[in-house]
Amino acid sequence: MAAVISDLSRKGLLRRLGGDGIVLDTGAVATRIFSKVPEVADAILDHYGHYPLMEDDYVADYRLSLDRPGGIRLFYKRQVIGNVGVPAPFTPFPVDIAPMMLEMTMNWCVATRSNRYLIFHSAVLEKDGRAVILPGDSGQGKSTLCAALATSGWRLFSDEFGLFDLRTGMMMPNVRPVSLKNRSIDIMEARLGEGVLTRRLHDTPKGTVAYLPAPADAVARRAEQAPPGAVIFPFYHPEIEGAVRAYPKARGLISLCGGAANYEMLGEQAFRAMADFVDRHPIARIAYKSLDNAVAMVERIVTQGLTDEEAHSAQRELAG
């Protein structure tokens, strides 16, 4: 059986992190991590312990280090700062939120240097051979829904960046832990039981944060692409339950393009691919109050499409 990262002793992991680094292969990309900070080693074990140990001569896509910044704070309130080898707007953070720093720094690399793909700010999951794209910025319930789907039979591709390969028309997994904030942590803990999520990180720039490590199946199948099936903009609403509205096509297109970080960069090819996309697949909004209902709606829309009523809601919106 192939070795995984948690097969290393903590000491062995630290030695590698301080030397040639440890490669995390998350599917679409691989990141080589360097660090001399023990908390970073712990974060790697918590988030990626079940990921395969890569060979020494593997060429990673990104290099990043998480180390103590030089300077006067050496003995007081230990801090860590990211370095990705190119200028980046990172600032030092307390060492006890190292797991979040690791994820944010890895996100920075993907967001700025995966221009081979069209990058959507979205969660992506797959079921029965089709991928659902859930666009949205943090704080709109996207991650909670993503975590719920990832633990209800959907294969996690990513909770933050959906990578679309224009050449093949397929979504590409980049399997990383799902980040949960504040209330979402309580909600998911209630659903999944204790001990599944990583420990809570307090007083982070985004409040309280915890992570759901990627399910083993998602990690094992991280090289398997899937065609997109639907784009669903999810909105948590404390009063509306189960509303589904299709986007008028042109608005759906501009929203989709607006939600892609490097859409303009990829130019005409991206425009044509997205126009085609919008014609073929449902683009809809859902408003929901309960997570279970949201999961059911997503499932239904992806596998069965929109009802006539829902599709025509777009026409009514245009006329009004």
Added chain:
Amino acid sequence: MTEWYVPEDRKLLWYERDGEAVVFNPCSGRSHYLNALINEMLRYIEEAPRSASAIHAHLVELMDGSEPPELASRVTEILSSLELQGLVDPWRP
């Protein structure tokens, strides 16, 4: 009187559904959402160089009596926005 036109080298790509459109300008690399009104204006200008008053008259005809009173100033506003975005240029014969 100034007229506006879409230069031939602009080679705009259109995605038009239900009266609305997204237009892609390969020169600037930008995509623009056009509501029904702006879509109609840009299509009209694409056919031939047009002045603001000609565009206004065309829209009035289409709206068949239901045009809003401030349509003329709206047309001027939209034209200057289209020019700034590089979708139309002033016509210099």
Added chain:
Amino acid sequence: MSSAQFGPNAPMVAILREPRRMLSLPARDWEEVILQGLTGVLQGVLAAKARDDVYFDSLPRAVRHHFEGVEGVAAYNRRILAWEVNRIDMALRDIDCPVVLLKGAAYQARNLPSLAGRLASDVDILVPKAHIGRVEDALKAAGWLSMPYSEYDEHYYRDWMHEIPPLQNEDRGTYIDVHHTILPETGRLKPDVERLFAQSEPLDGTRLRTLCDADMTLHTVVHCFQDGEFAGRLRDIVDIDGLLRDFGQREGFWDRLLEASDAHGFGRPLYYALHFCRALLGTDIPDDVWSRARRHRPNVLSMAIMRFAVPRAVMPPRMHRPPFGTRLARTILLARSHWLKMPPLMLIRHLTRKAFVKRKKTA
């Protein structure tokens, strides 16, 4: 065992000189080369060489993916640059003086094959000093804005350097630099600006022009060996190498180059450029050209310092702190070029004033 960090055997330099060597580059060098390609703004050139000269599919996956991404970025940059030039052409339609495109915008306008992978999105133009006010006004009327520089910096730009402070387009966020000569007015080298305009060539279908081939080459040559910053200047040496490859095949180019160099007094920087292009990138320079250029070589000691400093200093920044030798080399060269740029009194005053507005130039 670690690879050479600078000089012709540094992995980055070796693959620029001989792209075939990409196929045998060890895994541990690739990740650093990718990063250096980014910091040194050479990733477009590397991707282009990988496509043209190497069996692309044999490269490691991360490398292929990186280059594919870079190709997208490069195509985007070309589009942006072409659009900027179009908009500038429109904005200056009614101005009655020559407007000469410089650097990246000029290379692209002339479709120079060896510079196809180059990344740039800002535009530099050269206009006669007497017209600079009118040009500035026309650009502002068309949507470019002055940046909020301090009085000191405005003074530095206008009176000491050779340009007005950069203007930023309000809508697109791109920059344009308007120059009235190609080197700082207070520097020791004084180019013949009228000759630059006289030899410039029109760009069909526009009201814009570019420098002639010899002047285009000399422009990059003097900036590489006169400006303040040497860190990451490998890119300029790669540009010079590219220009010499493309122009070197043209009838009479080498003679024009040497003549123009004599006319402007650029013999010394040209000598350095030819030396280091050959030493690092193996540029093919005809023997008779080399012997004529050698007449402008410096004394043995100066050349020894340059031989030590330049190969170290031009390397793109690395992920971890550069070796002491590189930092020393950069300090030496920084002091040297400020010395060349400004009279000594001004130099002291300038170096003591820390807040110098800098933005990352990408032309």
